[in-house]
Amino acid sequence: MLDVVIIWDWLAFAVRWLHVITAIAWIGSSFYFIALDLGLRKVPHLPVGAHGEEWQVHGGGFYHIQKYLVAPENMPEHLTWFKWESYSTWLSGAALLMIVYWAGGELYLIDQHKADLTLWQGIAISAASLTIGWLVYDRLCKSGLAERPTLLMVLLFVLLVIMGWGYNQIFTGRAMMLHLGAFTATIMTANVFFIIIPNQKIVVADLQAGRTPDAKYGKIAKLRSLHNNYLTLPVIFLMLSNHYPLAFATQYNWIIAALVFLMGVTIRHYFNTMHARGGNPIWTWPATVLLFLAIIWLSIIGGPEQADYDAEEARAPTAFEAQFAQADGFEDVTDIVLGRCSMCHAREPGWDGIAHAPKNILLETPNEIARAAQQIYLQSGVSKAMPPANLSWMEPEERALIRDWYKRATDTAS
Numbered sequence: 001m002l003d004v005v006i007i008w009d010w011l012a013f014a015v016r017w018l019h020v021i022t023a024i025a026w027i028g029s030s031f032y033f034i035a036l037d038l039g040l041r042k043v044p045h046l047p048v049g050a051h052g053e054e055w056q057v058h059g060g061g062f063y064h065i066q067k068y069l070v071a072p073e074n075m076p077e078h079l080t081w082f083k084w085e086s087y088s089t090w091l092s093g094a095a096l097l098m099i100v101y102w103a104g105g106e107l108y109l110i111d112q113h114k115a116d117l118t119l120w121q122g123i124a125i126s127a128a129s130l131t132i133g134w135l136v137y138d139r140l141c142k143s144g145l146a147e148r149p150t151l152l153m154v155l156l157f158v159l160l161v162i163m164g165w166g167y168n169q170i171f172t173g174r175a176m177m178l179h180l181g182a183f184t185a186t187i188m189t190a191n192v193f194f195i196i197i198p199n200q201k202i203v204v205a206d207l208q209a210g211r212t213p214d215a216k217y218g219k220i221a222k223l224r225s226l227h228n229n230y231l232t233l234p235v236i237f238l239m240l241s242n243h244y245p246l247a248f249a250t251q252y253n254w255i256i257a258a259l260v261f262l263m264g265v266t267i268r269h270y271f272n273t274m275h276a277r278g279g280n281p282i283w284t285w286p287a288t289v290l291l292f293l294a295i296i297w298l299s300i301i302g303g304p305e306q307a308d309y310d311a312e313e314a315r316a317p318t319a320f321e322a323q324f325a326q327a328d329g330f331e332d333v334t335d336i337v338l339g340r341c342s343m344c345h346a347r348e349p350g351w352d353g354i355a356h357a358p359k360n361i362l363l364e365t366p367n368e369i370a371r372a373a374q375q376i377y378l379q380s381g382v383s384k385a386m387p388p389a390n391l392s393w394m395e396p397e398e399r400a401l402i403r404d405w406y407k408r409a410t411d412t413a414s
């Protein structure tokens with residue numbers, strides 16, 4: 001039977017697929033151009049205005065690429081632009097954010113223990129923070145700081161840490177990491193959309209009009225490009241982090257996120273230096289490993305506490321939870337979930353080999369079970385995804401009870 005929840009879940013899958021594809025295209029072309037740019041050789045007899053060239057071999061042919069620092073003397077007949085890789089990644093990412101964290105805000109975005117927000121307040125903060133963050137960053141870049149790129153980079157890092165901390169004050173750990181990633185990715189795409197491409201267009205227009213383009217446009221674009229270079233790897237970590245509660249569901253998750261940005265720098269620094277044939281800064285690898293060990297340590301010391309459980313048990317259900325808790329059959333479902341799911345989905349899982357509640361889905365209290373209704377329905381009502389390999393012997397009748405309860409709860413709501 002096809003219902004709205006099932007269609008919605010497939011939509012999420014389709015958009016996620018699209019997002020991963022566009023992100024691969026963007027990051028792939030970005031990595032390619034960074035390496036190309038750093039690897040250019042200055043050889044004799046370059047054409048006028050050319051800065052360097054490189055020979056490459058790939059897929060059965062040889063490529064001969066030359067870079068013009070400001071612009072060639074004349075406008076080339078055909079010009080390939082690289083912008084849709086970035087735009088489509090942001091657009092699909094924004095759609096996914098809305099599907100998962102806005103539409104599913106009751107489960108994934110809002111954390112009642114941190115801030116008593118309504119869904120709409122949470123969504124407003126989510127949207128506003130991404131916009132305001134870009135404005136602050138853009139101001140910084142347009143101030144005199146552009147002349148001091150290292151200081152600018154340090155301030156950008158401070159801004160990211162403040163944002164991570166701030167998100168963690170109000171949102172779930174999972175939403176904190178994802179929003180920090182979305183915040184960073186918004187800066188990156190906005191750099192392409194508002195700065196890099198418009199500057200490139202000015203240069204093209206100058207060429208077409210027979211004017212000599214100003215070198216400053218290229219310089220400004222280059223600074224933004226450099227930021228994007230160092231931000232790429234942390235963004236991927238943050239986007240994938242929702243699979244790893246050990247990273248996001250701990251008290252110090254925002255410090256973990258900060259260290260991830262530093263790891264992005266150490267890893268990129270190694271490859272940037274290698275591609276520029278500037279040596280072999282092998283020290284970056286032990287530095288990266290140390291940062292990663294620090295992350296593991298922070299994750300362990302920030303783990304769940306008994307107080308978290310007590311607070312959850314004492315909490316009154318939200319209106320969203322009440323809708324499911326008051327539907328007929330909730331008591332049966334609670335018994336089923338406590339019997340078949342809670343050994344894994346607990347603050348201290350009792351199942352061998354499970355260190356932390358998988359995906360941080362906690363199913364220990366009635367509130368938690370009610371809140372996760374849609375997930376329970378999808379994972380164990382209409383599919384047999386949970387329990388994995390039916391390890392806890394869930395009966396078909398129990399799945400039917402879950403389906404009926406979910407339908408009743410959502411029917412009365414509509």
Ligand code: HEC
Nearest residue numbers: 340341344351358359361375376379380386387388391392
């Ligand atoms: C044996 C341990 C175990 C039991 C029992 C178990 N789960 Fe899970 N659950 C997992 C694991 C492991 C994952 C992560 C799966 C993955 O990463 O793809 C998971 C993931 C989930 C997710 C998140 C899925 C997602 O991709 O967002 C939900 C929801 C869930 N389980 C619900 C349930 C429900 C409901 C039950 C009981 C009917 C249950 N689980 C029983 C181990 C368990």
